[in-house]
Amino acid sequence: MKILVCISNVPDTTSKINFTGDNKSFDKNGVQFVINPWDEYALTRAIELKEAKGGTVTVLNVGEADAEPNIRKALAIGADDAIRVNADPKDAFFVAQQIAAIAKQNNYDMILMGKESIDYNGSQVHNMVGEMLGIPSIVPASKLDLIDDSTARLEREIEGGKEVVEVKLPFVASAQQPMSEPRIPNMRGIMTARTKPLQVVEPVAGETKADYVSFSKPEKKGGVKMIDAENAGELITLLRNEAKVL
Amino acid sequence: MSVLVFVEGFNGEIKKSSLEAATYGYQVAQQLGTSATAVAIGEVHEEALAKLGEQGISKVLYDADSRLNNFVADAYVKVIAKAAQQENAKVLVFSNSNIGAAVGAKLAVRLNGSLATNVTTLPKTDGGFIVTRSVFSGKAFAEVNLTSDVKIIAVKKNALEIANAGSGPATVEKFSADLTDADFAAAPKETIMQDTSGGVLLTEAEIVVSGGRGLKGPENWHLVEDLAKALGAATACSKPVADLDWRPHHEHVGQTGIAVSPNLYIAIGISGAIQHLAGVNSSKVIVVINKDPEAPFFKAADYGIVGDAFDVVPKLIEAARGLDK
Numbered sequence: 001m002k003i004l005v006c007i008s009n010v011p012d013t014t015s016k017i018n019f020t021g022d023n024k025s026f027d028k029n030g031v032q033f034v035i036n037p038w039d040e041y042a043l044t045r046a047i048e049l050k051e052a053k054g055g056t057v058t059v060l061n062v063g064e065a066d067a068e069p070n071i072r073k074a075l076a077i078g079a080d081d082a083i084r085v086n087a088d089p090k091d092a093f094f095v096a097q098q099i100a101a102i103a104k105q106n107n108y109d110m111i112l113m114g115k116e117s118i119d120y121n122g123s124q125v126h127n128m129v130g131e132m133l134g135i136p137s138i139v140p141a142s143k144l145d146l147i148d149d150s151t152a153r154l155e156r157e158i159e160g161g162k163e164v165v166e167v168k169l170p171f172v173a174s175a176q177q178p179m180s181e182p183r184i185p186n187m188r189g190i191m192t193a194r195t196k197p198l199q200v201v202e203p204v205a206g207e208t209k210a211d212y213v214s215f216s217k218p219e220k221k222g223g224v225k226m227i228d229a230e231n232a233g234e235l236i237t238l239l240r241n242e243a244k245v246l
Numbered sequence: 247m248s249v250l251v252f253v254e255g256f257n258g259e260i261k262k263s264s265l266e267a268a269t270y271g272y273q274v275a276q277q278l279g280t281s282a283t284a285v286a287i288g289e290v291h292e293e294a295l296a297k298l299g300e301q302g303i304s305k306v307l308y309d310a311d312s313r314l315n316n317f318v319a320d321a322y323v324k325v326i327a328k329a330a331q332q333e334n335a336k337v338l339v340f341s342n343s344n345i346g347a348a349v350g351a352k353l354a355v356r357l358n359g360s361l362a363t364n365v366t367t368l369p370k371t372d373g374g375f376i377v378t379r380s381v382f383s384g385k386a387f388a389e390v391n392l393t394s395d396v397k398i399i400a401v402k403k404n405a406l407e408i409a410n411a412g413s414g415p416a417t418v419e420k421f422s423a424d425l426t427d428a429d430f431a432a433a434p435k436e437t438i439m440q441d442t443s444g445g446v447l448l449t450e451a452e453i454v455v456s457g458g459r460g461l462k463g464p465e466n467w468h469l470v471e472d473l474a475k476a477l478g479a480a481t482a483c484s485k486p487v488a489d490l491d492w493r494p495h496h497e498h499v500g501q502t503g504i505a506v507s508p509n510l511y512i513a514i515g516i517s518g519a520i521q522h523l524a525g526v527n528s529s530k531v532i533v534v535i536n537k538d539p540e541a542p543f544f545k546a547a548d549y550g551i552v553g554d555a556f557d558v559v560p561k562l563i564e565a566a567r568g569l570d571k
Contacts, residue, residue: 013501014520017385037502092361093354118383118501118524122363127319127351136432137319139348142495156434157496158317158344160256160447163434171432177488177502178495209360213376213389218527224534224544229553233565235533238549243531245453245510246477246569 001055001146002106003046006099006113006125007039007074008089009067013118019215026119026215028066035070038114040182042175045144046112047078047183053146056080058108062089062098068198076185076193087203090212092120096128097206103133108170110152115140115174123174130172137172138165142179249275249282250335251303252326254345255290262450263341263401265301265408270401271339272302272411273368278337283307284416285329287322288314295418302411307332307421313430316437317345321429323352328423330357335396342400343449350398359396366405369397380405383501383524402528403449404507440496448497451480453510454529456499458484460515460536460555464492469559470514476566482506484516500525515555518543535559 011017011031018027035043046057059074059082061067071082085098103111111133116123123139130137143155147166154173156163185193227235240246251271253264260268268284275282284298284306295306307329314321326349330338338353340346347363354361360375366387367378374391380402381388392399448454455474457467467481474481481497488498499506501521507528514535516522523546526532534547537554544550551558 011382013383013524017382019386092351096355120381120388121383123347124351124354124361124363127348128355131323131352131355137348137352138432140344158437159449161437161439162496163316164436164438165432165434167432177498209354209392209394210362211391211393213391215381215389216387217385218387221546221548224547224550226550226552229551229558232551232553232558232561235549235551236562236565236569239510239531239533240569243510243548245531246566 001049001053002108003050003055003057004060004103004106004108004111005039005043005046005057005074005079006060006111007043007070008036008117008119009033009061009063009070010036010117010119013037017217023214023216033066033070035074036114036117037182038116038118038175040114041177041179042112042114043074043077043079044180044182045175048180049146058083058106060085060099060102062087062095062203064088071198072193073185075196075198076189077183078189081197081199083199083201085203086200091208091210092122092124092128093209094206096125096132098203099125099129100132101204103129110170111172113174115176126172126174133172135170135172136167137174138167139174140176141173142176144173144175144179247278247336248280248333249278249337249339250326250330250333251282251284251339252346252349253284253286253290253298254341254343255286255288255294256447256450258289258291258294260290260294260298261341262408263343263403266403266406267339267341267346267401268298268301268303269409270368270399270406271337273409274337274339275302277368277371283329283333283335285309285326285421287325292418296415299413299416300410301408302413303416304413306416306418308418309421309423311422311425313425316434318430318433319348319352320432321425322349323356324425324429325421325423327353327356329421338396338398340398340400342402346400350400354398357396358394359398360392360394361398361400362390362392363400364402365399366402380528384505384527385524402507404452404509440494446478446480448480448482448506449504451506451508453477453479453512454482454499454506454508455479455512455514456482456484456516457487457514458516459486466556467493469555472563473512473559473566476563479512484522513543514559516543517541518546
């Protein structure tokens with residue numbers, strides 16, 4: 001079983017979000033970067049499947065050199081090797097093209113990633129990759145099991161319920177809870193990760209289709225109006241007459 | 247050229263988020279001096295489709311193939327791509343649902359188009375086609391220029407009001423694509439629908455009542471459910487509550503759960519960790535009920551009550567039941 005897990009390098013969930021250069025780019029200054037939390041569900045599930053059935057887990061990042069600490073972290077958690085496509089991940093279409101190009105060279109049995117990244121929240125790359133490769137994409141999947149060597153069983157969240165999908169390998173799936181419980185690397189994992197292969201490749205010719213022009217932040221809220229717990233019912237009146245939401 | 251809107255049904259009716267997409271599509275069509283057509287798939291009442299005229303839709307292409315009652319990405323993409331071609335659509339509008347975002351991404355590849363999801367504004371069309379989208383889990387907005395000839399937009403839920411354009415009913419035309427068995431290769435084996443608290447879908451709800459660890463155990467969830475029922479709301483929960491299996495994961499809102507953007511979000515016994523806020527910060531009005539006056543959630547709230555949920559919530563239920571509808 002050859003599994004490809006795509007990860008993105010994103011600001012930590014608690015980061016303050018700021019922009020620089022006339023609000024044209026994200027301000028990385030003082031920001032801690034992490035493996036996209038959704039991608040961690042995919043990574044952990046891939047490692048669990050490898051442990052159960054044998055095979056390899058390759059981690060892929062389309063990004064610049066500053067993503068390498070988190071690529072090493074993925075290796076420390078249990079991936080076998082890694083590929084970094086050395087490019088600024090400008091938009092989803094460009095990233096999907098890079099992933100598809102790597103996938104075409106390597107015949108993976110499954111390509112996993114998170115349901116979306118917590119920075120650009122696009123939720124596009126997985127379906128684009130599936131379409132580019134002409135294989136099914138199951139998005140978002142909350143469960144993933146192998147029935148046999150050529151078939152997987154997934155649960156997909158839909159609005160108001162879930163679907164059970166059985167699909168032939170290869171396929172693309174995106175992960176969300178409760179697919180797996182993310183792991184923390186242990187000391188042995190951290191030591192071995194240093195010597196695991198991390199291959200850096202240059203991007204294939206790709207195109208962007210969505211240009212980020214500028215960023216802004218939402219207006220600050222006006223402050224909280226407190227209501228005495230003794231007169232809690234007053235809240236309902238305010239929500240109807242003042243906030244006009246009831 | 248024209249604008250094509252994909253509308254989704256639920257229990258035969260058109261989802262609120264799709265009426266928002268139809269409104270968006272009509273307004274873009276007005277900007278571009280063209281008309282808006284809708285495409286609908288699967289089980290939707292024809293009267294509901296004709297009523298899309300109220301949002302300004304002039305024509306609905308309807309594929310009633312019963313194999314499409316469940317979402318099958320490849321088949322849906324084929325139907326919508328054919329409709330886009332027939333109508334010479336240059337702008338395709340979806341709701342930012344799981345279905346809308348999935349089909350949009352595949353169509354972006356198939357039609358060589360530019361895609362923006364989570365869109366909150368109509369396009370600025372002087373010198374490009376620039377839309378605003380919600381990014382960084384609601385902590386920022388980005389302006390994006392869609393540079394391809396075909397533009398695909400998934401509109402964030404509850405980002406714009408459904409507008410009544412006041413036109414007559416839309417004409418409904420039967421439509422079909424030549425689907426083959428291969429298009430159903432990844433069709434679901436089984437669909438399991440949940441009990442959606444009185445029929446209100448969490449992602450479609452205008453009001454959400456959400457509970458956290460402050461409720462002390464699943465046996466106390468009747469407080470959340472009764473308040474939700476009295477307000478016609480959907481129910482949700484925080485991540486720890488889902489992790490403890492007090493509530494199912496599909497109710498978990500937050501950074502790694504579902505993002506919601508209702509008109510009113512009521513948080514009971516949730517402290518408001520930054521990861522929780524990331525899933526609810528697009529809500530128009532936030533109410534926080536917590537016995538800890540230092541709970542960080544109060545900083546993000548519009549209304550707050552410091553008090554014990556077991557005292558406060560019954561009072562709210564009583565007041566909500568007393569409202570004339």
